Amino acid sequence: xxxxxxxxxxxxxxxxxxxxxxxxxxxxxxxxxxxxxxxxxxxxxxxxxxxxxxxxxxxxxxxxxxxxxxxxxxxxxxxxxxxxxxxxxxxxxxxxxxxxxxxxxxxxxxxxxxxxxxxxxxxxxxxxxxxxxxxxxxxxxxxxxxxxxxxxxxxxxxxxxxxxxxxxxxxxxxxxxxxxxxxxxxxxxxxxxxxx
Numbered sequence: 001x002x003x004x005x006x007x008x009x010x011x012x013x014x015x016x017x018x019x020x021x022x023x024x025x026x027x028x029x030x031x032x033x034x035x036x037x038x039x040x041x042x043x044x045x046x047x048x049x050x051x052x053x054x055x056x057x058x059x060x061x062x063x064x065x066x067x068x069x070x071x072x073x074x075x076x077x078x079x080x081x082x083x084x085x086x087x088x089x090x091x092x093x094x095x096x097x098x099x100x101x102x103x104x105x106x107x108x109x110x111x112x113x114x115x116x117x118x119x120x121x122x123x124x125x126x127x128x129x130x131x132x133x134x135x136x137x138x139x140x141x142x143x144x145x146x147x148x149x150x151x152x153x154x155x156x157x158x159x160x161x162x163x164x165x166x167x168x169x170x171x172x173x174x175x176x177x178x179x180x181x182x183x184x185x186x187x188x189x190x191x192x193x194x195x196x
Contacts, residue, residue: 033185040181042188045082045120047177049193051075056129060104063153063168073169075193076127077177084121085190091178092116094131097157099175100166102129112166128175132157132166169195 055070056062062070079085092099092115100112112134115126130153153168169175173195180187 032183037181037186040183040186042179042181042190043083043085045085045190046080047120047191048078048080049075049175049191050078051193051196057102057104057110060110062102062104062110072129073195074127074129075169075175075195076125077191078125079120079122081122084119085179087116087119089179089182090116090120090190091180092126092128092175093178094128094169094173094175097131098133099128099131100134101127128169130166130168131173134166171195 052074053071055067056072056074057070058067060067062072065071099115101115102110102112104110112130115128117126118124120126153166155165155167157165157167175193175195176189177191178187179190
């Protein structure tokens with residue numbers, strides 16, 4: 001009888017300690033996030049965008065279309081003024097999926113790559129053409145893609161069960177440029193464009 005009475009205070013103490021630990025952890029995390037916001041604000045820069053429709057790969061085919069017959073939407077972003085932005089702090093996504101530029105260095109294959117190839121400073125530009133995932137084995141500097149296969153871009157990345165799939169930009173897609181703080185605790189949208 002006396003032993004069972006002693007259990008309640010022990011359980012109560014354990015619960016109080018657990019609650020204190022949880023509260024301290026949450027408070028500590030939000031304190032770090034807030035301090036990071038103060039110490040690492042996003043860069044101040046003006047980034048302009050231009051939407052275009054037409055050829056995206058020349059002189060090669062893109063998704064089985066010759067340059068003169070390509071009618072693809074692309075968005076070009078230009079750093080107009082403001083702070084230089086380190087490329088390793090930037091990412092670009094479309095509808096939450098990784099964004100890519102396309103180019104060609106082989107007659108039979110279109111290549112996709114991260115659109116941001118260098119630090120952004122006034123006058124630098126980059127282009128977004130497709131989004132999703134591209135095929136890469138990590139063994140070469142280029143990122144090989146399946147864009148040379150007919151109809152590759154016709155299947156929706158949201159419903160596809162393939163790991164390597166990408167879609168062209170289309171009306172209503174949202175392209176976002178994100179900057180992430182060095183600690184990784186905070187992320188900011190520097191520019192957002194909806195495809196018209």
